[in-house]
Amino acid sequence: MDHTAHHTSTAHDHAAHQAHDGHGGASWGTAAKATLHCLTGCAIGEILGMVIGTALLWGNVPTMVLAITLAFVFGYSFTLFALRRAGLDFKSAVKVALAADTVSIAIMELVDNGVIALSGAMDAHLSDTLFWTALLGGFAVAFVITTPVNKWMISRGKGHAVVHAYH
Numbered sequence: 001m002d003h004t005a006h007h008t009s010t011a012h013d014h015a016a017h018q019a020h021d022g023h024g025g026a027s028w029g030t031a032a033k034a035t036l037h038c039l040t041g042c043a044i045g046e047i048l049g050m051v052i053g054t055a056l057l058w059g060n061v062p063t064m065v066l067a068i069t070l071a072f073v074f075g076y077s078f079t080l081f082a083l084r085r086a087g088l089d090f091k092s093a094v095k096v097a098l099a100a101d102t103v104s105i106a107i108m109e110l111v112d113n114g115v116i117a118l119s120g121a122m123d124a125h126l127s128d129t130l131f132w133t134a135l136l137g138g139f140a141v142a143f144v145i146t147t148p149v150n151k152w153m154i155s156r157g158k159g160h161a162v163v164h165a166y167h
Contacts, residue, residue, distance in 0.1 A: 025151065025155035026150075026151050026154035026155045026161070027151075028147070028151060030151075030154060031147050031148070031150040031151035031154060032147050034104065034150045034154060034159065034160035035104060035108075035143055035146045035147045035150050036143070037078060037079070037160070038075050038078075038101050038104040038105050038108060038146070038150075038160075039108060039139060039142065039143055039146070040078065041071070041074040041075035041076070041077060041078045041105075042071040042072075042074065042075045042105055042108050042109065042112070042139075042142075043071075043139055044070075044071075044074045045067065045069075045070030045071035045072065045073055045074035045075065046067045046068070046070065046071045046109075046112065046135070047067075047135070048067075048070050048074075049063065049064075049066040049067025049068070049069065049070040049071065050063060050067050050126070050131075050135070051126065052066060053066050053067065054125070054126050060122040060123070063122075064113060064116075064117075064122065067113075068109050068113065071105065071108075071109055072105055072109070075101055075104075075105040075108075076094075076097045076098070076101055076105070079096070079097040079100050079101055079163060080093050080094065080097045082163070082166070083096055083097060083163065083166055086166040087166075088166060096162055096163060096166070097163075099158075099159075099162045100159060100160050100161075100162050100163045101159075101160070103149065103153065103158075103159060104146055104149070104150055104153075104159060104160070107142065107145060107146045107149055108139075108142040108143075108146050109142075111138060111141055111142040111145050111146070112135070112138035112139055112141070112142045113138070114138070115134055115137060115138030115141055115142075116134050116135060116138055119133075119134040119137075120134075121133075121134030121135065
């Protein structure tokens, strides 16, 4: 494969291509950064939802629904704010954020909440080690599972790759 075009491009073009491994795929570093970006928003929303639901003495189902909803809101908001800062109008920024993060956030939420539900941590209190171990362990498992998915999607111009045009 001829890579001479990479050497004659502008600095901005070169930086955009550094995310790729030279064989048409995204690097593991790029995929990990995209996953960590989504996971940070998800974690904030998830923890906030669990704390609010517990503080309001809600049951497991409404608490989990709130936590998942807030995970999506915070997950999307990180991308949305970056896109708005880059000059995109709100409607376009929402479309790009939805395209960039939906699959990643959905996988992370499915995995994380699966770990929480299967471990029995939903019946634990915020002060219990089981709750925090399951929650943080679920985030770690979600990161490991979602990173290869993000790598695959970015390699095909999907997922977080749609945000790269606005950096």
